[in-house]
Every structure is written in structure tokens, then in C-alpha cells.
Amino acid sequence: MPRVDQQPAPRAGRRRAAPERRPRLSGPRLPAVRVARPRLPAALRSRHRLVPAWVALTAVAVLVLAGAALDPWVRSDLPGWLPRAAAVTITTAYAVALSARSGGRPLGAGALALALAGVAVVSGSPVLLAAATVSTAVLGAVLGVLLTVPAARFWWVVRECLVAVLVAAVAALAAPAYGAEVSVERTGYVVLGLALVGTLLVVYRLGAGFHGLGRRGAVVIVAGLLLLAVALAYTEALARWGSPELIATLEDGYDRVHDLLGAVPRPLEALLGLPALAWGVSTRARRRQGWWPCAFGAAGLAVVATALLDPRRSLGEAGLELGYGVGLGLLLGYLVIRGDAFLSGNRGVRARRAEEAAAHRPEPPRAAALL
Structure with a gap:
């Protein structure tokens, strides 16, 4: 029997080759090379430095217009030329922002x-x-639409709609500051038509043209145009050829709602503009065809931008109308978004959350050019 203290001899294996030593290079060390960042041209640097000053000037103009609008309640004693100068500043700022956002020459x-x-x-x-x-x-109506960014969740949709309404509300303060004697009804129609056409021209490029509409986009365009045409035609026909009894009944109902709520929401804003804008902003997080519903948001924002042209409407009443219209429009927009998700097959909370997490279509940020 083998002894316990005897160990078997190790097997002869292959020896590992000794690692080759690389010769060290003699001489001084070379300094690290730093890649210099490309510097902007002097003209662009000067423009970027002017942006904060221009934003501050625009903010001052907004405060001046707000003070002029509150003059019946708060005696601000502003010079007569100051609100007009502020209106000129807002018009210029909106033209610059719209041109920069649409890829033009600001x-x-x-x-x-x-x-x-x-x-x-x-x-x-x-x-x-x-x-x-x-x-x-x-400018306020079109810029309000173009300044929005895609939103996958509804609370983000609310934020974007409020941004668009705020832009149009500032235009509503600046428009009457010029003191022009205009027909409120005709001016509203002109602003509505120009804003809608201008937005559609930009959206045509952003939404990949008519060939990128698809069946759903075509239905949206046709339905939006029909709803807009029916609303305008019905209002005009009722004012011209409506029977006195029908007009009296409608006016009586309007007065009752006005006495109860303090204001009546504007139908074009609450039933078409804001729901279309909310749906479009939500759809843009998934498909670029969402720009087409956003175009009809300009119709509602045009109504907001001309809200203070009527001297008979006070600032408080216009604010209540805007608040009711935004609330009702966002509610209808939520229903439209949920209906679209239901028809698309995203049913249930889990499916909706997963779809929202995957909805990240790239789009330029708010301060960058879209085209």
C-alpha cells in the first residue's frame, strides 16, 4: 500500500511562454491633443447674444399691454403711444418667431x-x-400651433394646448392696441381664413404632403372642413334668414347661460379648434400625420386672438369665455384621443402605458426650426 505522505509526482506540462516585453520608447512625451470646438461665426454669435434682450423686450411689451387692458379697473396712467409701441413689438416678435420656426429668414x-x-x-x-x-x-394663431411639440401623455397634451392658447391670448391683447376701427365679424372671418390657410401651407410640408395622409388623415381633413363650413354657414344663414321666433329663442337661451355662468364658450374654439389641436399633438408623438389635425387648431386660436376686438366684451368676460372653451375643448380632446386609441387596438391601462412609453417620434425642440 502506498504511504500517506507520498505525493504523486507532478506531470510535466507545457511551460507558458514568457510575455514579450515591448521596448519603451525613449524621448519626451507628446502633449495631449485637444480638439477645438467649432466656433460660430461672429454674425451668428451676435444674433445669439441679442436673443435674451429681445425676449426681455417682448416680456415688457406684454406687461404694458396687460396694464392697458386692466386700465378700467387699475389706473395705470400709461402714455397713449406706449400700448401701440408694445403692439408693434409683439407683432415684430411674432413675425421673427414664426419665420424662425418655419425655417425662413427671421x-x-x-x-x-x-x-x-x-x-x-x-x-x-x-x-x-x-x-x-x-x-x-x-401671426398669433399660426405661431401658437407651430410652437407645440409632440406629447405622448394627456397631461403633456394639456401643457401644449395651454402654450398655444397663451400665444394667441398675447396676440389678443396686442390686436386692439392699434386702435383700428374694424368690423368685428368681418375681421374674425378674415383672421380665421388667413390663419387656417397659412397653417395648412406649413403643415403640407410638415405632414409629408397629401400622399402621407392615409385613410384616417383624409377623414380628418374632410370632417374638419365640413364641420367648419357647416358652423360658419349655419351662423350666417341663421342671422340672415332665421325666423324672429327662432332667433328670439336662441337669444333667450344664450342670455340664460350667460347669466348663470357669466360667459358662454365660443363653439369654434371649444368644439373644433382645441379638440383638434389636442388630438394632433398626441398623434404627432407617433406619426407625423398628426400635423394635419393640428392645422384645425388654428381655427380655434384665431377666435382667441380676436376675442378683445369687440369693445362691448370686457376683459373678465373674455377670460371666462376662454376658460370655459379651454376646459370643454380639452375634455372633448381627451375623448377623441381615447377613442382613437380604442380603435387602434390599444385597449386597457397596460396597453396604453406601453404605447405611451414607445411613442417617441423625434421632432425638433420648441426653439428650433421645424423645416
Whole structure:
């Protein structure tokens, strides 16, 4: 028997080759090379430095217009020329922002808007003042739509709709500051038509043209145009050919709602503009065809931008109308978004959460150009 203290001899294995030593290079160390970041041209750097000053000037103009609007309640004692100067500033700022957002030439657009609005104020021409009023309202409606970004969740949709409404509300403060004597009804129609056409022209490029509509997009376009045409035609026909009894009944119902709530929401804003904008912003997080519903949001924002042109409407009443319209429009927008998700097959909370987590279509940020 083998002894316990005897160990078997180790087997002879292959020896590992000794690692080769690399010769060290003699000489001084070379300094680390740093790649210099490309610097912007001097012209672009000067433009970027002017952006904070321009934003501050625009904020001051908004405060001046708000003070002028609150003048019946708070005696601000502002000079007569100051609200008009603030209106010119807002018109110019909106022209610059809209041109930059749509991929145009901001400096050229701003210079043109400043020249036209300045000439209108200095000359006091009724035609030029009316043109400046209409232009400000149209710029506010179109810019409000283009400043939105995609939103996958409904609370983000609410945020984007409020941003668009805020832009249009500032235009509503600036438009009457020009002091133009205009017909409220005709001006509303002109602003509505120009804002809708202008937004559709930009959306045509953003939404991949008509060939990118698809069946659902075509249904949206046709339904939106029909709803808009029926609403405008019915209102005009009722005002011209409606029977006195029917008109009296409608006016009585309007007065009752007005006495109960303090204001009546505007149908075009609550039933078409904001629901379409909410649905479009939500759809843009998944497909670029969501720009087409957003275009009809300009119709509702055009109503907001012309809300203070009627001297008989007070600021408090206009604010209540806006609040009721936004609340009702967001409620209808929520129902439309949920109905679209149901028809798309995303039923249930888990499926909806998973779909929201996967909805991240890239789009330029709010301060960048879309085109």
C-alpha cells in the first residue's frame, strides 16, 4: 500500500511562454491633443447674444399691454403711444418667431413686420392699422400651433394646448392696441381664413404632403372642413334668414347661460379648434400625420386672438369665455384621443402605458426650426 505522505509526482506540462516585453520608447512625451470646438461665426454669435434682450423686450411689451387692458379697473396712467409701441413689438416678435420656426429668414421677416407696423402707427391710416390688427391676430394663431411639440401623455397634451392658447391670448391683447376701427365679424372671418390657410401651407410640408395622409388623415381633413363650413354657414344663414321666433329663442337661451355662468364658450374654439389641436399633438408623438389635425387648431386660436376686438366684451368676460372653451375643448380632446386609441387596438391601462412609453417620434425642440 502506498504511504500517506507520498505525493504523486507532478506531470510535466507545457511551460507558458514568457510575455514579450515591448521596448519603451525613449524621448519626451507628446502633449495631449485637444480638439477645438467649432466656433460660430461672429454674425451668428451676435444674433445669439441679442436673443435674451429681445425676449426681455417682448416680456415688457406684454406687461404694458396687460396694464392697458386692466386700465378700467387699475389706473395705470400709461402714455397713449406706449400700448401701440408694445403692439408693434409683439407683432415684430411674432413675425421673427414664426419665420424662425418655419425655417425662413427671421431678420428679414422681423424687419418687414416692424416697418409695416411702424408705418401704420406713425401714419394713423385706418387701412394700415386694420392690416396691422389682422396680421397680429393671424401671426398669433399660426405661431401658437407651430410652437407645440409632440406629447405622448394627456397631461403633456394639456401643457401644449395651454402654450398655444397663451400665444394667441398675447396676440389678443396686442390686436386692439392699434386702435383700428374694424368690423368685428368681418375681421374674425378674415383672421380665421388667413390663419387656417397659412397653417395648412406649413403643415403640407410638415405632414409629408397629401400622399402621407392615409385613410384616417383624409377623414380628418374632410370632417374638419365640413364641420367648419357647416358652423360658419349655419351662423350666417341663421342671422340672415332665421325666423324672429327662432332667433328670439336662441337669444333667450344664450342670455340664460350667460347669466348663470357669466360667459358662454365660443363653439369654434371649444368644439373644433382645441379638440383638434389636442388630438394632433398626441398623434404627432407617433406619426407625423398628426400635423394635419393640428392645422384645425388654428381655427380655434384665431377666435382667441380676436376675442378683445369687440369693445362691448370686457376683459373678465373674455377670460371666462376662454376658460370655459379651454376646459370643454380639452375634455372633448381627451375623448377623441381615447377613442382613437380604442380603435387602434390599444385597449386597457397596460396597453396604453406601453404605447405611451414607445411613442417617441423625434421632432425638433420648441426653439428650433421645424423645416
